[in-house]
Amino acid sequence: MNMKVAVIGPHDLVETVLQAGEVFPELSMFPAPYPHEQDTLNVVAGVRERADILLFTGPIPYRLALDSDPGLPMVHVHYSGTALYKVLFDFFRRRPAAFDEEVRISVDVLQTQELAEQLDELGLTRRQIHVKSYASGIRHDDLVAFHYDLWKKGRVTATVTCVTSVYQQLSELGVPAFRVIPTRSSIRDCLSRALLEGKSLRLSRTQIAIGILSIDHYERVLKEAVSEYDIQRKKIVLQQILVDFGEATQSLIKWNDSGEASFITTHGIIEQVTRKFQEAPLLLEVMERLQWNASIGIGLGRTANEAEGKAREALQKAKAGGGGNCFLMMQDGLVYGPLGSELTLKYSARSEDPELISLAKKAGLSVGTINKLISLCRRLGTSTLTAAQLAEGFGITLRSARRIMAALEKYGIASIVGEEQPVGRGRPRQIYALNLENLRSE
Numbered sequence: 001m002n003m004k005v006a007v008i009g010p011h012d013l014v015e016t017v018l019q020a021g022e023v024f025p026e027l028s029m030f031p032a033p034y035p036h037e038q039d040t041l042n043v044v045a046g047v048r049e050r051a052d053i054l055l056f057t058g059p060i061p062y063r064l065a066l067d068s069d070p071g072l073p074m075v076h077v078h079y080s081g082t083a084l085y086k087v088l089f090d091f092f093r094r095r096p097a098a099f100d101e102e103v104r105i106s107v108d109v110l111q112t113q114e115l116a117e118q119l120d121e122l123g124l125t126r127r128q129i130h131v132k133s134y135a136s137g138i139r140h141d142d143l144v145a146f147h148y149d150l151w152k153k154g155r156v157t158a159t160v161t162c163v164t165s166v167y168q169q170l171s172e173l174g175v176p177a178f179r180v181i182p183t184r185s186s187i188r189d190c191l192s193r194a195l196l197e198g199k200s201l202r203l204s205r206t207q208i209a210i211g212i213l214s215i216d217h218y219e220r221v222l223k224e225a226v227s228e229y230d231i232q233r234k235k236i237v238l239q240q241i242l243v244d245f246g247e248a249t250q251s252l253i254k255w256n257d258s259g260e261a262s263f264i265t266t267h268g269i270i271e272q273v274t275r276k277f278q279e280a281p282l283l284l285e286v287m288e289r290l291q292w293n294a295s296i297g298i299g300l301g302r303t304a305n306e307a308e309g310k311a312r313e314a315l316q317k318a319k320a321g322g323g324g325n326c327f328l329m330m331q332d333g334l335v336y337g338p339l340g341s342e343l344t345l346k347y348s349a350r351s352e353d354p355e356l357i358s359l360a361k362k363a364g365l366s367v368g369t370i371n372k373l374i375s376l377c378r379r380l381g382t383s384t385l386t387a388a389q390l391a392e393g394f395g396i397t398l399r400s401a402r403r404i405m406a407a408l409e410k411y412g413i414a415s416i417v418g419e420e421q422p423v424g425r426g427r428p429r430q431i432y433a434l435n436l437e438n439l440r441s442e
Helices: 011-023 037-047 059-068 081-094 096-100 112-121 140-152 164-172 184-204 218-224 228-249 267-273 281-290 304-319 354-363 367-380 387-394 398-410
Strands: 003-009 027-033 053-056 074-076 103-109 127-133 158-161 177-179 208-215 252-255 260-266 294-301 326-329 334-337 345-348 384-386 414-420 429-434
Touching: 003 011, 003 037, 003 059, 003 184, 011 027, 011 184, 027 037, 027 184, 037 053, 037 059, 053 059, 053 184, 059 074, 074 184, 081 112, 081 158, 081 177, 103 140, 112 127, 127 140, 140 158, 140 164, 158 164, 164 177, 208 218, 208 267, 208 281, 208 304, 228 252, 228 260, 228 267, 228 281, 260 267, 260 304, 267 294, 281 294, 294 304, 304 326, 304 334, 345 367, 354 367, 354 398, 367 384, 367 387, 367 398, 384 387, 387 398, 387 429, 398 414, 398 429
Parallel strands: 003 027, 003 053, 053 074, 103 127, 103 158, 158 177, 294 326
Antiparallel strands: 208 260, 208 294, 252 260, 326 334, 334 345, 384 429, 414 429
């Protein structure tokens, strides 16, 4: 089965990539063009369910999508210094006399050192080149202002950009603008990387997946039941739910009398059933039909033992704070959860960052908790939180959330910056500002 690749970028570059992709029969590519880079996330949302891999025609839309974490493998076409050759050829063709003059141009996205090497090879030693290399967070308006200000001040005679919308706006402003487009070799390299991502994805989908469903506080549920008949009826309903789930997912189901059931299937099927690790349909059905609180932990691994170990870890996270959640843990320690929540987070339960490890030890928190906190802030788009928001995002009790905030405040990672009054009665909630500059989520 071919890997489905969504090609995202300006119309003309999308067509160029699709043409180059004709020699890659393993990739089933389809166009997903946008009118402007700022529409990237809308385009990604529109193709997310249809694509296995996202391919971007440039680094800026790639970075925008990466920050939003679409949950799919992503690659982008690199803009190398060799792509500048054609632009310089066009530049000197329009202005032949400029070859004997000092070259004064502004360039974006390309790396300064690589650009200098290309210009040296062309013998252009008399030059004033102003470069704005790509950095995370850079915006369309930043690039336009960079080029326009230099041209307006007379410091450059022409501008060179790798961004289609920037080229279009500069041209409208009357600025001599040239657009860098990726070379065929860069596009082929990107397609080769997409193919490797596809093979890796296909291999990962054959991993073993084990899920453990646990009825929360099972002994108490039995004691509080109306009658033994009521318990037996609900067990029959639960078994029917599990049989239907097993049939739909080709899973092997095992049930015991201690309030636990397990199922064995593959990574690919779990990814499909959970809609790319975002939903928990089995948990939702169990809780709605039985009116019992339950938790699910799903683990992925190369062996059954490894997958079951990850499933137990995930179940422990699902039960934290009272249960009623579903968490999933990958072989490499990457965690998704709570599945089915409006704030499903993706974070690593491990880290090799010595600063993060040291901080976690000092604060008495796990590395996973710190990474989870970073993921929550990114998902909310803010670095200020209340304990109530933390409790909701983590799926834990308010008391536990306050303990985490207190530990972060003690070690200077969080500081109180204000209060908010909850709706109705209740004491004001403290608002914490989190200093995440020195923390790197893995």
